[in-house]
Amino acid sequence: MMDAGRHPNITLLTYSEVTNISGYVGNFKVTIKKKPRYVREDLCVGCLQCIDKCVFKNAKFPDEFNMGLNLRKPVYLPFPQATPQVVLIDPEQCLFLKTGKCKQSCAEACDRKAIDFEQKEEILEFQVGAVIVATGFEPFDTKRLPYYGYGQYSNVYTALEVERLTSASGPTGGEVILRDGRHPKSVGIIHCVGSRDDKTNKYCSRVCCMYSLKLAHVVRDHTGAEVYNFYIDIRTAGKGYEEFYDKLLEEGVHFIRGRVADVNDWATTPEEEGKLVLRVEDTLIGVTRRIPVDMVILSTGIEPQRDADKVASMFGISRSPDGFFAEAHPKLRPVETNTDGVFLAGCTQGPRDVPDTVAHAGAAASMALALLDKGVVTISPIVAEVEEKYCSACKTCLSVCPYTAIIFDEAKNVARINDALCKGCGTCVAACPAGAITGKHFTDEQIIVQIEGLLREPEELAAKAVEGARP
Amino acid sequence: MNNGKFEPRIIAFLCNWCTYTAADAAGVARMEQPANVDVIRVMCTGRIEPMFILKAFSEGADGVIVSGCHPPGDCHYNNGNFKTFRRMPLVEALLTQFGIDEGRFHWGWISGAEAPLWAQLARNFTEQVRALGPLAWKSQKASKED
Numbered sequence: 001m002m003d004a005g006r007h008p009n010i011t012l013l014t015y016s017e018v019t020n021i022s023g024y025v026g027n028f029k030v031t032i033k034k035k036p037r038y039v040r041e042d043l044c045v046g047c048l049q050c051i052d053k054c055v056f057k058n059a060k061f062p063d064e065f066n067m068g069l070n071l072r073k074p075v076y077l078p079f080p081q082a083t084p085q086v087v088l089i090d091p092e093q094c095l096f097l098k099t100g101k102c103k104q105s106c107a108e109a110c111d112r113k114a115i116d117f118e119q120k121e122e123i124l125e126f127q128v129g130a131v132i133v134a135t136g137f138e139p140f141d142t143k144r145l146p147y148y149g150y151g152q153y154s155n156v157y158t159a160l161e162v163e164r165l166t167s168a169s170g171p172t173g174g175e176v177i178l179r180d181g182r183h184p185k186s187v188g189i190i191h192c193v194g195s196r197d198d199k200t201n202k203y204c205s206r207v208c209c210m211y212s213l214k215l216a217h218v219v220r221d222h223t224g225a226e227v228y229n230f231y232i233d234i235r236t237a238g239k240g241y242e243e244f245y246d247k248l249l250e251e252g253v254h255f256i257r258g259r260v261a262d263v264n265d266w267a268t269t270p271e272e273e274g275k276l277v278l279r280v281e282d283t284l285i286g287v288t289r290r291i292p293v294d295m296v297i298l299s300t301g302i303e304p305q306r307d308a309d310k311v312a313s314m315f316g317i318s319r320s321p322d323g324f325f326a327e328a329h330p331k332l333r334p335v336e337t338n339t340d341g342v343f344l345a346g347c348t349q350g351p352r353d354v355p356d357t358v359a360h361a362g363a364a365a366s367m368a369l370a371l372l373d374k375g376v377v378t379i380s381p382i383v384a385e386v387e388e389k390y391c392s393a394c395k396t397c398l399s400v401c402p403y404t405a406i407i408f409d410e411a412k413n414v415a416r417i418n419d420a421l422c423k424g425c426g427t428c429v430a431a432c433p434a435g436a437i438t439g440k441h442f443t444d445e446q447i448i449v450q451i452e453g454l455l456r457e458p459e460e461l462a463a464k465a466v467e468g469a470r471p
Numbered sequence: 472m473n474n475g476k477f478e479p480r481i482i483a484f485l486c487n488w489c490t491y492t493a494a495d496a497a498g499v500a501r502m503e504q505p506a507n508v509d510v511i512r513v514m515c516t517g518r519i520e521p522m523f524i525l526k527a528f529s530e531g532a533d534g535v536i537v538s539g540c541h542p543p544g545d546c547h548y549n550n551g552n553f554k555t556f557r558r559m560p561l562v563e564a565l566l567t568q569f570g571i572d573e574g575r576f577h578w579g580w581i582s583g584a585e586a587p588l589w590a591q592l593a594r595n596f597t598e599q600v601r602a603l604g605p606l607a608w609k610s611q612k613a614s615k616e617d
Contacts, residue, residue: 309544312544313544316549318488318545318547318583320584321582321584338488338547382514400517400554402548402549402550402551403548403549423547423548424514425514425515425517425518425547425548425551426513426514426515426517426518427515427517427518427548427551427554429518429520430517430518430519430520430554430558431554439514439518442513442514442518444520444522447511447513447523448523448526450511451482451511451523451526451527451530451532452530454480454482454509454511455480455482455509455527455530455531455532455609457531
């Protein structure tokens with residue numbers, strides 16, 4: 001990330017949003033909304049003195065990066081390795097931005113005068129040749145499955161929360177402490193939450209098995225707790241992955257094959273008192289079991305971003321039935337979209353893990369560079385063409401073209417089609433009352449010959465064949 | 472081929488991005504579908520002129536299918552399907568005036584991900600047209616010319 005931030009050929013726009021895109025391959029015009037962070041990026045060096053001096057003596061707002069497990073101040077650095085190393089101010093929380101009444105001790109503390117409460121939203125425009133869409137994914141919202149008790153029982157966690165708990169730079173410095181202050185003695189990990197499920201998402205999210213195994217290993221390592229994995233199938237395809245699973249089996253992590261029915265705190269025996277009970281059918285021995293644990297981890301699946309529909313229509317990308325962006329061909333063109341010059345990278349196209357994402361992103365970057373480096377663009381031969389002498393200048397075609405690829409030549413009084421913009425849909429061909437437009441490769445003659453050929457009687461075909469064979 | 476049983480001949484105009492993809496996928500997945508339906512691929516249903524549909528009937532088709540991407544947002548060309556949406560009811564009215572039963576013409580939407588729906592449409596529509604019997608437009612036309 002740091003490398004990308006420092007690279008002379010890369011302009012990094014964080015805290016920004018693409019609001020519009022127009023044009024075509026090699027010649028896109030992108031409009032970007034840069035949100036105000038109330039800190040001058042060119043002046044801030046990330047010394048963090050403003051955070052210390054903020055009038056909020058104690059942090060008060062949930063820290064998004066740590067999944068709300070700790071608190072932050074209105075002026076903050078999103079996370080320790082954030083690129084660029086620049087703080088920002090949350091306008092919804094900052095006293096000055098909200099009420100206008102604050103002694104602005106953060107601005108006083110900044111000796112580089114980087115804090116600028118006057119900063120406004122900026123609209124930037126860029127001319128670009130290719131676009132890579134890498135908008136990522138959204139973790140499954142566990143509240144959609146109320147029977148797992150997330151939000152109801154404080155010791156039910158999502159995997160991302162536990163990931164932060166076990167991180168040395170996380171809110172507890174790597175110590176696994178439950179919300180009630182205890183250390184867990186037993187932990188249950190529920191796989192496939194929001195994946196491989198008719199009620200939520202039918203697809204496999206691919207990464208959950210491996211991160212569940214990793215969390216099982218790390219939690220066991222940090223706390224010495226008994227760890228139970230509740231799985232449908234363990235899918236550890238990948239280099240070194242199956243070996244890791246084998247290692248966990250040897251370490252004594254428990255694996256129970258079955259989908260957990262529910263999580264509750266209704267104890268039926270003394271050892272279940274004060275614990276969360278997972279009810280599950282162990283499908284390998286064919287009995288229903290009750291497993292009491294201190295902590296439940298939900299291995300949440302990967303879902304498309306909530307605004308994927310807006311992004312898809314803005315960039316002209318189609319979507320697969322699961323909602324992820326569709327590639328041009330599942331096997332042969334995995335990083336291209338059906339819109340020339342727009343490429344996909346990472347989970348925006350479908351669930352994948354880090355090595356696969358890096359490979360996918362590398363492929364997208366080289367596809368984009370290869371396109372730009374050539375300097376010329378190869379376009380599809382399927383385009384429409386106006387036969388000028390037949391054009392009656394009615395301008396019907398102008399109104400039906402979805403790409404505004406047709407311009408009207410006032411001087412010659414005819415319509416003209418821009419080959420680079422035309423995608424060859426043929427709508428204008430069908431609409432032209434004068435029959436002056438031909439859709440190359442899908443001409444009226446070609447389609448009519450197809451109709452005639454398909455409907456010819458077998459006897460006619462045989463007669464034709466004999467006729468053709470005569471010298 | 473037909474053993475005396477009436478085998479309807481159906482022409483399907485499918486858009487390249489949605490229904491053609493679905494028909495292709497149905498074939499790859501080896502779904503059961505009748506051989507009565509012959510597919511003509513166009514880039515977009517917006518390309519389909521009413522003349523093609525009339526031509527198909529006059530050349531001896533017993534039924535015609537037009538199918539593309541679901542409105543509103545599925546169309547690869549932003550809004551080609553809307554043009555079909557506006558054109559096809561007129562074609563339907565025109566065919567009725569020509570005395571062609573409504574059941575011989577179907578227009579609708581099947582996305583690239585809906586291969587089973589395509590196979591189902593092909594099966595159901597073939598049976599529907601089979602029940603209506605031969606249209607025999609071509610033979611009538613020939614006898615008039617004589």
